[in-house]
Amino acid sequence: MVWKRDESHLPEQLRGLRLPMIGSPLFIISVPELVIAQCKAGIIGSFPALNAREAEGEPPLLEAWLKQITEELDRHNQENPDNPAAPFAVNQIVHRSNARLERDLEICTRWKVPVWITSLGARVEVNEAAHSCGGVVLHDVINNTFARKAIEKGADGLIAVAAGAGGHAGQQSPMALIREIRQWFSGPLALSGAIACGESLLAARAMGADFGYVGSPFIATHEANAQEDYKRMIVESGAEDIVYSSLFTGVHGNYLKKSVVRAGMDPDNLPSADASTMNFGDGSSKPKAWKEIWGSGQGIGEVTEIVHAADLVDRIDREYRAAGAKLAAEFIG
Template sequence: MGPQLTEILDIKYPIIMAPMFLVSNVAMVKEAMEEGIAGCIPALNYRTLPELQEAIKELKVAKPQGGSFGFNLIVNKSNVKYKEQLALLCEEGCDFIITSLGSPEETIREAHKYGIKVFCDVTDLAYAKKVTELGADAVIAVNNQAGGHRGEMSPEQLIKEIKANCNIPVISAGGVGTKAHVDEMFKYGAAGVSVGSPFIASQEAGVTQEYKQACVDYGKKDIVMTEKISGTPCTVINTPYVQKIGTKATWLETVLNKNKKLKKWVKMLRFYLGMKATENAALKATYKTVWVAGPSIEYTHEILPVKNIVRRLTR
């Protein structure tokens, strides 16, 4: 059976509130911990190191008995702040780090010196095997129901394949909007779940009312993949604006992405511009809205406090 997420993080329910770019914040994670689940915030949600440090300190003070919080690190070259963010997380302390987009080798090595657990985003078995060898404490298996950058495989297929070939707990990410979905992932062999999109329409989320309302008004059938945000396909709500600009990369973007010399720079530029566009959509009410979300917004019927959303997933 292996250890369950409740044991690994010493929490009541085997759920992590997933780190969401620009959405996740301290207020949401405090509520999540109070309700007996873990919470995670992307380190990149903080512009500066002092701001990140402030968030860690605040969460440490607010952490209840049996609470757990972590941060998400982009561990590839597009994140120029990665090394200093990692050093700060180790110095200040948190319960876990989730790594994305790159090799987690250094993060695992450094975090383990401080007793911090490391979970790694994976979308296939080959990568799951790699991070298992590097000593990851668990994998976050990102399936084809996830919001944002998602995998290709169904939850069942991905969980079962990793379980059969790696001796490491599998935390399933994607496609969870109700308690029945949580139970389903356990049936497939998951040790826990990571849930993001249902929390966008929470009162504590720091995004615009329009973004939250879109998660209420739109559903599963309105989620489309776009290459416009970061060059890598990403799931967004199919608003009139998204329909207008289209979801495919332009011919120029395609040519530049194929050019070996320029590719790295184009990727960094796309990443930067994509983050800017997402930031404007999330934090400013404009008609130019590209809102990232996954199909599990199907179960979002109103904007609620985080605690009510946790209860929907646990009771």
């Protein structure tokens, strides 16, 4: 028997992926090389618009990145009509301190970005900008209340950021968060939180998510714009090596304990910081003092080597299909 995903409730941009997976936008780390590799491997690749930072007086780097990604994926699709690349996504930080937001919205609209990921605020005008060029908007949320607000303001879909996700993350169990959202929302839904293998991706699908939202494993890839020490720390760490703290940005997130220790702090006794300290005026919410504090989710125990992004997707794909076949045997035997 051949099984096929039901995609009838998804917009066209989100259908037909090789694997129901989105590579999450990683601050500094997600660059065109990684995004292109993810899309060619058959999953949605993404990057934060604020990663594209040009020097004063230079033309917008975001424009150059969108040109590079669009042209390379178009070239790939022309050469591989039977194996087209997945679409890409751009993450917009909708925080009031992001002085670049209006400019970046205009650039993304002009380049007709197919998938928009919005974070730290749901705003009607951002959704309208995406829709004006045929884009679809996924908004990340940490609870059901924020999920309802995002849809009310015009988002097309949601990314449930559960406990264990890398970077800024919520505290709710993915089982609770996904099921509460699915009680009222039937549109596109992705799950973020320690998804680093095919079995976890299958679990996300079983709970009701359409996609797994995968970030930390891609840090340990050759295409990632991360320091080699950072990549090795991902490979050498596991769930118990993650600390959850608000100190570094003002909002709670997950970070590698070893990087905290290396910065001269006790990861078990970190003070708190207020959300009012968050400022994206220079492209990051993280003060320069914390630039060596490295984010990571709890799923990195599955990451055992630094590989190419395509090889990582291949591994998760094999595991996903094997786990699915094994579980299906319980019901169709």
